[in-house]
Each structure stands twice: as structure tokens, then as C-alpha cells.
Amino acid sequence: MENASLYERLGGSNGINTLVEKIVANHMENPTIRARFRPYLDTPEKLATTKQHLCAFLEAGSGGNAEYRGRSMPETHRGMNINATEYLAAVDDIMAALEEEQIDAQTQKDVLAIAYSLKGEILHH
Numbered sequence: 001m002e003n004a005s006l007y008e009r010l011g012g013s014n015g016i017n018t019l020v021e022k023i024v025a026n027h028m029e030n031p032t033i034r035a036r037f038r039p040y041l042d043t044p045e046k047l048a049t050t051k052q053h054l055c056a057f058l059e060a061g062s063g064g065n066a067e068y069r070g071r072s073m074p075e076t077h078r079g080m081n082i083n084a085t086e087y088l089a090a091v092d093d094i095m096a097a098l099e100e101e102q103i104d105a106q107t108q109k110d111v112l113a114i115a116y117s118l119k120g121e122i123l124h125h
């Protein structure tokens with residue numbers, strides 16, 4: 001696995017789909033951020049589109065072929081004024097999903113580094 005792309009190490013398209021389902025399910029239960037996400041349960045089509053965008057974002061960003069058609073990170077999170085505690089809570093949900101899917105430790109670190117690198121694009125917009 002040492003030379004495998006991050007996309008491959010995340011289990012390709014199927015693996016990433018599973019991860020996104022788990023990450024979103026974790027957000028819905030996470031007391032720090034669930035109020036931001038639960039309203040989308042009332043609009044399942046919108047939620048499905050957001051999940052598709054999340055999958056494509058992860059695929060495109062990890063070396064897969066998907067084309068991301070969602071908005072930029074600052075544009076998506078504009079007006080939410082997300083704080084550092086909420087950001088950490090979201091990253092915790094991502095790491096918990098990786099752990100649950102038994103993604104190896106190096107790959108977990110790689111994802112954490114990418115998530116951290118996006119912080120400035122997501123916080124306080």
C-alpha cells in the first residue's frame with residue numbers, strides 16, 4: 001500500500017461513499033455541530049446532493065477521477081461563522097469514520113493533514 005494513492009488507500013469510490021455516509025451520520029449525532037446538519041434531514045434531495053458533492057470533493061482531492069461540482073470551501077461555509085471548536089468536532093467525526101473503516105494510521109494522518117490545511121478556508125466566513 002506504500003505507493004498507493006490516497007484515493008486507493010481510502011478504498012476508491014466505494015470506500016469514499018461509505019466514509020461520507022459515516023461522516024454525515026456522525027455529524028447528525030455530534031452535539032457540537034448537529035444543529036447545523038439536522039435541518040437537512042427535512043430535505044433529503046438536498047442532503048443527497050451535498051453527500052454527492054462531499055464524495056466528489058474527497059475523490060478529486062485524493063487522486064480519483066471525480067469532478068467536484070460543488071462550491072468552493074469559503075463560498076460553501078460563508079455566513080456560517082464556524083468556530084474552531086466546531087471545526088475540531090467535524091474533524092473528529094471524519095477521524096472516527098476512518099477508524100471505524102479500519103483505514104491505516106498513515107492514511108489517517110494524511111487525511112488529517114488535508115483537513116487541517118483547509119481550516120483557513122472554512123473558519124469564520
Ligand code: HEM
Pocket residue numbers: 033036037049050053054057069070071072076077080082086087088090091115116118122
Ligand atoms: C475539513 C472540514 C470540512 C470540509 C472539507 C467540508 C466540506 C464541505 C463540502 C465539500 C460541502 C458540500 C458543498 C456543496 O454542496 O456545494 C460542505 C457543505 C456543508 N458544510 Fe462543510 N466542510 C468542512 C467542515 C464543516 C464544518 C466544521 C461545518 C459546521 C460545523 C460544516 C458545515 C457544512 C454545512 C452545513 C454544509 C451544507 C451547506 C449547504 O449546502 O447548505 N462544514 N462542506
